[in-house]
Each structure stands twice: as C-alpha cells, then as structure tokens.
Amino acid sequence: MFLEMESISKSFPGVKALDNVALRAGRGEIHAVVGENGAGKSTLMNILAGALQKDSGVIRIDGREVDIPDTLAARTLGIGVIYQNLNMIPDLNVFENLHLSEFRTRGGRLDKRAMADAARERLRDLGADVDPNARLGSLSIADRQMVAIARAITPETRILIMDEPTSTLTPREVESFFAVVRGLKERGVSLIFISHHLEEVFSITERVTVLRDGRLVGDWDTAAMTEEQLVAAMAGRPVVELFPKVEVPPGAVAMEVRGLSSPGRFSDVGFTVRAGEILGIGGLVGAGRTEILKTIFGELPKSGGEIRIGGRPTVIDSPKRAVELGLSYIPEDRAGEGLIVSANLIDNIMLPRLRRFLRGGRLDSRALRRESVRLSDRLGVKAAGVDVKAANLSGGNQQKVAVAKWFGTEPRVLLLDEPTRGIDVGAKAEIYKLLGEMAGQGVAIVMVSSELPELLAISDRIVVICRGRKAAEFDRAGATAESVMLAATGGGGK
Numbered sequence: 001m002f003l004e005m006e007s008i009s010k011s012f013p014g015v016k017a018l019d020n021v022a023l024r025a026g027r028g029e030i031h032a033v034v035g036e037n038g039a040g041k042s043t044l045m046n047i048l049a050g051a052l053q054k055d056s057g058v059i060r061i062d063g064r065e066v067d068i069p070d071t072l073a074a075r076t077l078g079i080g081v082i083y084q085n086l087n088m089i090p091d092l093n094v095f096e097n098l099h100l101s102e103f104r105t106r107g108g109r110l111d112k113r114a115m116a117d118a119a120r121e122r123l124r125d126l127g128a129d130v131d132p133n134a135r136l137g138s139l140s141i142a143d144r145q146m147v148a149i150a151r152a153i154t155p156e157t158r159i160l161i162m163d164e165p166t167s168t169l170t171p172r173e174v175e176s177f178f179a180v181v182r183g184l185k186e187r188g189v190s191l192i193f194i195s196h197h198l199e200e201v202f203s204i205t206e207r208v209t210v211l212r213d214g215r216l217v218g219d220w221d222t223a224a225m226t227e228e229q230l231v232a233a234m235a236g237r238p239v240v241e242l243f244p245k246v247e248v249p250p251g252a253v254a255m256e257v258r259g260l261s262s263p264g265r266f267s268d269v270g271f272t273v274r275a276g277e278i279l280g281i282g283g284l285v286g287a288g289r290t291e292i293l294k295t296i297f298g299e300l301p302k303s304g305g306e307i308r309i310g311g312r313p314t315v316i317d318s319p320k321r322a323v324e325l326g327l328s329y330i331p332e333d334r335a336g337e338g339l340i341v342s343a344n345l346i347d348n349i350m351l352p353r354l355r356r357f358l359r360g361g362r363l364d365s366r367a368l369r370r371e372s373v374r375l376s377d378r379l380g381v382k383a384a385g386v387d388v389k390a391a392n393l394s395g396g397n398q399q400k401v402a403v404a405k406w407f408g409t410e411p412r413v414l415l416l417d418e419p420t421r422g423i424d425v426g427a428k429a430e431i432y433k434l435l436g437e438m439a440g441q442g443v444a445i446v447m448v449s450s451e452l453p454e455l456l457a458i459s460d461r462i463v464v465i466c467r468g469r470k471a472a473e474f475d476r477a478g479a480t481a482e483s484v485m486l487a488a489t490g491g492g493g494k
C-alpha cells in the first residue's frame with residue numbers, strides 16, 4: 001500500500017475524535033472517506049496534512065514510516081490539501097494566496113513577478129482561466145476553488161487530500177474538477193476525497209473508508225456497495241426515509257415579490273409564497289439566487305420592484321426592518337455570517353430569541369440551556385456539550401447550529417440558502433422534518449437549493465433562476481430533474 005495510516009488516535013478536550021482508525025490507499029487510487037458530521041474525517045486528514053498532531057499511531061508512505069510535525073513537512077513529503085473551509089485570504093490577490101506557504105524571495109525581497117508567473121502556469125495546467133493578479137475576494141467561489149486546487153498541487157504532489165471540494169461548484173464545474181482529478185490519478189497521485197454527495201463518491205472513487213463516531217467502520221471497493229449499504233454503514237442503522245415530506249394545505253399568500261431587480265445581479269424576478277408552503281428556488285451556483293434572498297431581506301439594495309408581506313406593500317431597507325416584518329434568513333455562508341465562532345452553542349442557538357428568556361430583567365440561563373440542548377439534540381449536533389465554542393465543532397456541525405438557531409423562531413417567512421450543504425444524510429432528513437413542522441405552523445418557506453433531489457422532494461413549487469432571471473416555474477407534480485436542469489441551464493421556456 002502506498003499510504004498507510006494505522007491505529008490513529010486523537011483526542012480534544014472532552015472528545016475522542018479518532019479512536020484507533022486506519023486508512024489504506026494505493027498509488028493512483030481515488031479513495032473516499034465518508035461518515036456523518038463529526039465522524040472524524042477532517043481530523044484524520046488534518047493529521048496527514050501536518051495541521052494536527054496524532055496522539056498515537058503510525059503513518060507510512062511507500063513503506064517508510066514518516067513523521068509529519070507541521071504542514072511544511074507534509075508538503076515536503078508530497079502531500080497537498082484542499083481544506084474544507086478553503087482557508088484563503090480574500091484581501092490578497094490570487095498569486096499571493098497561491099504562494100502563502102512558499103513565498104519566493106529574490107535578494108531578500110518578494111519576487112512578485114516570479115510568483116505571478118508560476119501561479120499563471122499552475123492555473124493554466126488545471127485549465128482554469130483566472131488572472132493571478134486579481135484580488136481573491138473578487139472571484140467567484142468556483143474560481144476560488146480552482147485557486148485552492150492550484151495551491152494544493154505541485155509537481156511533487158503524491159497525495160492530494162480534498163475535504164468537500166465540490167460543495168460550491170455547478171455540475172459543469174464538478175465535471176471539469178473531476179477531469180483534473182482523473183488526470184492526477186493518471187500521474188500516479190493518490191487522491192483522498194471527502195464528500196457528503198454520495199453520487200459523487202460513486203461516480204469517481206474506487207475505494208471507500210467509512211468512519212463513525214471516530215471509529216473505523218470498514219473499507220470497501222466502492223463499486224461493491226449500494227447507496228443504502230453506504231448510508232447504513234455511516235449512520236449505523238438503515239435510514240429509511242431520506243426526504244420526509246410533510247403535506248401541508250397552503251394558506252393565504254404570505255409574501256409576494258413583483259418585478260424585483262438589482263442592477264448587475266438580477267432583474268424582474270417575481271413569485272408568491274403562501275403560509276404553509278415550501279417554495280424551492282432552483283438554478284446553478286452564481287445564477288443570482290443568493291442575491292435575491294439578500295435583497296428581499298434588506299441586505300442588498302433593490303433598484304425596482306415590490307415586496308408585499310401579508311398583502312401590504314413594504315419598504316425593506318435593512319435586515320432589522322425585515323425581521324420586524326416577520327422575515328428570518330439563514331445565509332449560505334454560515335461560518336462567516338451565520339455564526340459567532342468564538343461564542344458557545346447556547347449563545348449561538350439562542351441569539352435570535354434572547355428577549356423571550358428575560359425574567360424580571362435577567363436572562364433565565366437554565367431555560368436557555370434547556371432549549372439549546374433540545375434544539376441541538378433534535379438536529380443531532382455532535383459536540384462535547386452546549387458550552388463548547390462553535391469554532392471547535394466539525395464543519396457540518398457548525399452548519400447545524402447555524403440552522404438550529406432559526407428553528408425556535410416563528411417567522412412569517414423563512415428564507416433559507418442551501419440549508420443542508422455539508423450536512424450528513426441523517427441530519428438532512430431531520431431538517432426536512434423540521435421545515436415541514438414549521439410549514440405546518442403556517443410559516444412560508446423560501447428555500448434556495450442546488451441539490452436537485454432535495455429541491456424536487458421538499459418543494460411544493462419550484463421557481464428556477466437562470467442568469468439573474470426567472471426561467472421557469474413548476475408545481476410539485478410538474479417538476480422533474482430534467483425540466484428543472486434544462487431551465488437552470490438556459491434551455492427552458494417560461
């Protein structure tokens with residue numbers, strides 16, 4: 001075996017993140033590591049990447065035991081990483097980000113020219129058309145992803161770790177990313193691929209290692225597994241219903257959006273959503289869906305159009321005003337906008353509702369704790385307790401906390417942007433049930449989702465956005481994967 005990680009254990013205060021875990025991958029093999037949120041995937045990969053130190057265990061590459069005390073040592077061994085949270089600096093330009101860990105100097109000065117040239121070459125090798133001098137923050141998420149890949153891969157790379165690399169890519173971008181991955185495989189690079197998208201695991205990987213609660217469940221040839229078997233191995237039980245849908249008779253129109261426009265972002269978008277209804281917003285990443293939600297919520301200015309809430313025209317010029325009118329919004333970028341990572345889970349989950357826990361001028365901290373435990377249990381947040389900082393949670397568990405904090409609220413309209421991204425299948429099903437319960441209580445839900453199966457299974461109606469315009473609208477019975485995809489890519493009629 002080219003890469004062998006044996007008997008790896010790692011503890012954090014209060015959590016045994018890895019307990020005697022093994023991972024074995026051959027040269028030129030594409031190897032999936034899957035498991036529920038908090039199973040230990042990122043921890044295992046961070047150890048291989050030198051970003052974390054194991055408590056015990058052995059790592060061998062090409063038969064030789066290796067020591068990986070830091071990320072530089074990993075690089076020297078030919079180990080590249082694309083981190084789950086991209087880990088780049090938006091205010092630096094592309095080539096600076098590319099060379100973060102390997103600045104080039106010339107006579108004691110940074111050799112910017114050489115860095116930009118090297119960056120251009122590496123991006124071109126990947127087939128990415130990105131200007132090395134552009135500010136990273138000005139690029140689309142997909143282009144930033146390409147920069148992250150280019151940064152991870154050098155000619156010396158023998159092992160490439162990819163921690164949920166595709167979660168923000170469009171289907172076409174995923175295809176070109178996979179082409180890059182296959183090219184690296186041909187070069188003999190061993191690729192480790194972490195993903196909650198099981199269809200991707202089946203389409204590109206040859207072997208799969210399953211972790212659960214910090215332990216190894218097993219490893220198999222991917223082709224020898226069915227999706228049901230893989231999900232059951234991850235969850236430790238068969239998951240019967242992946243997309244529970246609660247049928248709710250729709251009530252009165254809760255929100256009506258007419259001719260909504262924002263220059264350069266989207267134009268003339270209109271739809272209605274009723275109390276008890278889940279309106280899905282489909283489309284490709286970058287089509288303008290996030291901007292539409294942000295505009296409705298008063299975070300971005302509109303240049304035209306009208307938003308009626310409960311039949312009344314409104315002026316929503318700030319998120320504060322939106323909340324007063326009964327809107328709630330769960331943003332896409334949850335680590336950045338949806339969470340206070342330095343605060344604990346109680347504070348994060350209860351923040352929108354603190355006022356309701358005031359008793360005679362003081363916060364009822366026992367009630368706060370009880371309610372936050374209830375919500376985090378309901379979503380299956382894996383943490384040592386509700387006192388831990390959000391920063392110490394696994395990526396998917398952070399997402400769950402950011403979603404949980406809105407489930408206790410009773411908005412008139414709930415706006416959700418990719419509510420289940422990065423969340424494991426079992427917890428997804430729980431989120432769908434919670435959405436169904438909120439709909440049952442009369443909440444109108446608008447859900448942006450790039451995941452077609454979710455969009456089709458959970459929505460009562462679907463509006464598809466293509467390049468900033470409404471391309472189609474389907475009712476539940478009329479929507480199919482093909483019709484939605486066709487509209488999203490610009491091939492559908494109105």
Ligand SMILES: Nc1ncnc2c1ncn2[C@@H]1O[C@H](COP(=O)(O)OP(=O)(O)OP(=O)(O)O)[C@@H](O)[C@H]1O
Binds near residue numbers: 016037039040382396
């Ligand atoms: N720095 C840390 N301090 C404390 N606990 C941590 C830290 N990093 C991870 N953990 C805990 O270790 C466990 C494994 O986390 P890890 O990030 O490896 O999970 P994961 O499988 O990558 O999950 P996800 O699918 O959500 O990304 C979790 O219980 C997590 O809360």
Ligand SMILES: [Mg+2]
Binds near residue numbers: 041
């Ligand atoms: Mg992770």
